[in-house]
Amino acid sequence: MVTQTKNAELLQTISVTLNNNSTRDSISTLKRWERSTSMSQMNSLLIHSLVYSHSMRPQRLYVRDRELLSAKLEIENAPRVDNPPGLYAYAFRNISMFKRSYELMERMLKVYVYKEGEKPIFHNSKMRGIYASEGWFMKLIEGNKKFVVRDPRKAHLFYLPFSPHMLRVAMFDRNSHNQKELAEFLKNYVDLVAKKYSFWNRTAGTDHFLVGCHDWASQLTRHHMRNCIRVLCNSNVAKGFKIGKDTTLPVTYIRSAENPLKELGGKPPSERPILAFFAGNMHGYVRPILLEFWENKEPDMKILGPMSRDNAGKRRYREYMKRSKYCICARGYEVHTPRVVESIFYECVPVIISDNYVPPLFEVLNWEAFSVFIQEKDIPNLRNILLSIPEEKYVAMHMGVKKVQQHFLWHKKPVKYDLFHMILHSVWYNRVFQMESK
Structure with a gap:
């Protein structure tokens, strides 16, 4: 009833505003930010990010860094392909670069998943509902044998296996914590990882990534995890989302974890x-x-x-x-x-x-x-x-x-070019293009 009342009041306010002002002015009044970033501007930001690296250069290049630089060079000089099997070229910015990058990811990429952290916030996969993307990716990466390695020294990327949704459920609802306290909880986790391992400090977290679909994920991670590659559903370029570093997690409302492809398709x-x-x-x-x-x-x-x-x-x-x-x-x-x-x-x-x-x-x-x-x-x-x-x-x-x-599409057992692989590829791709050539 409270929600219905608020919605009715909002509709009445908007109706009055629209009758008394121009549409442009009324919408601007209701917006939370001052200016909009157009699609062409976003494209320009992406191109700029590919040309100018934003990554913190380590004091010396390690084996994995050299491998990423080699991959970057191969992607930039990818042989031309026009219509590769299994891909629709017109839907890609540069099908040749994508195809080469994906092949290199399959051949080279190694990910280390931190074991630290306890359920329900860490290592806990919720496979249904509006935040299911968090859980599906976590479940599939933690069970993966192709990309995941046990020895962190072999890894190009490091996954922080927590769920922003479960963090909010486990702490906020129970103890009425605010966002600042939840962010502090994540800071303590990062401090633990940084103290136990050398990898976070080596790059200030730029080769680490997190996956979060809850609305709050962008806010909770914008300070202590700001250098990480953040895979976020709430990808608002006006509120700190960095094109070319962060990447967007699709919101996939999963109603059946057993059959995520149920009812797929539509009319011609x-x-x-x-x-x-x-x-x-x-x-x-x-x-x-x-x-x-x-x-x-x-x-x-x-x-x-x-x-x-x-x-x-x-x-x-x-x-x-x-x-x-x-x-x-x-x-x-x-x-x-x-x-x-x-x-x-x-x-x-x-x-x-x-x-x-x-x-x-x-x-x-x-x-x-x-x-x-x-x-x-x-x-x-x-x-x-x-x-x-x-x-x-x-x-x-x-x-x-x-x-x-x-x-x-999510598959219980990932298949080539599906959502699991495409998310992982975006993380790989952004990390590769963060690398600065000597």
Whole structure:
């Protein structure tokens, strides 16, 4: 009831604001930051990060450092390939570099997983729910024999196996700790690792990485773990997410740990009569504005509020996604949303309305080949923007969604190019390009 009251009050406030001011001004008033970073600006930041290393150079190069530098040189000079088997070239920034980098990762990469830390915060894999990406990656990396080594001296990367979600559940809910205290808990863990091993101090943590899907993960790790490669769902470039160092963890809402691929797929383009679909709770400031403009306004725009969470409601939600050309992925309280991966799962072209959100696998994927980005201020023009997209371009984006789908799927036993491997590749890729040549 409290949530419903707050949402109603927010809708009323937004309605009054929209009637009295321009849309651009009203949205700016509700935003938490001053400026938005466009997709072209994010692309420029990525290119800059590849050219100019941000890593702390160790006093001397170790064997593993030299191996990474060698890999960097091979990737930069990758032989040209146009249409490699198993990959959709148009969905990649540079298919030749990706293919070479992935091959080198498979051949070379070694990861050390710290044994320190106790359950439920460490080494504890939760495989269902909205934060399941944390658990799936942890489960699969800790059980991996190809990449994981027992001898840390053989490792190129070091994984800090904690769950930000479980940290919040275990400490915050029980003892009402604030974020500062949770961050201090992680600092003590880092101090333990740094005291016991030499590897953290050698690079100030730049060859270490963490994986966190909880909203708070970016805040909890921004100080004591700031040099690590942070794999975060909450990838907000306006709030400390570093393109080219950090990488985005896809939000994958897993409903069945036994069958994570259940209901996979959707209708072909000719059997998608709905132009755009959205349904969800009124988290944050964008979604109420979306509904204010588009709920019950056009027959081909199915823009809804919360849907029933029973089986019938979930089935109706899936069918909307499977029968819509475009699925609206509007930010909630934070920039990320599970709808991005859900759209790909159900073969619906994602329409991402979330300023400053860095999409998953940004280092290697050309998102504009299979999705649409709309700035929050342009919500009033949403339908016109979508209708202006030529049919042949929509069909090409739909094909792109189907082709990249393999990169966003969890498998109980990882397969080539799946989400486990693609996340690991992004960590590897960012670390390789942090290396400075002498």
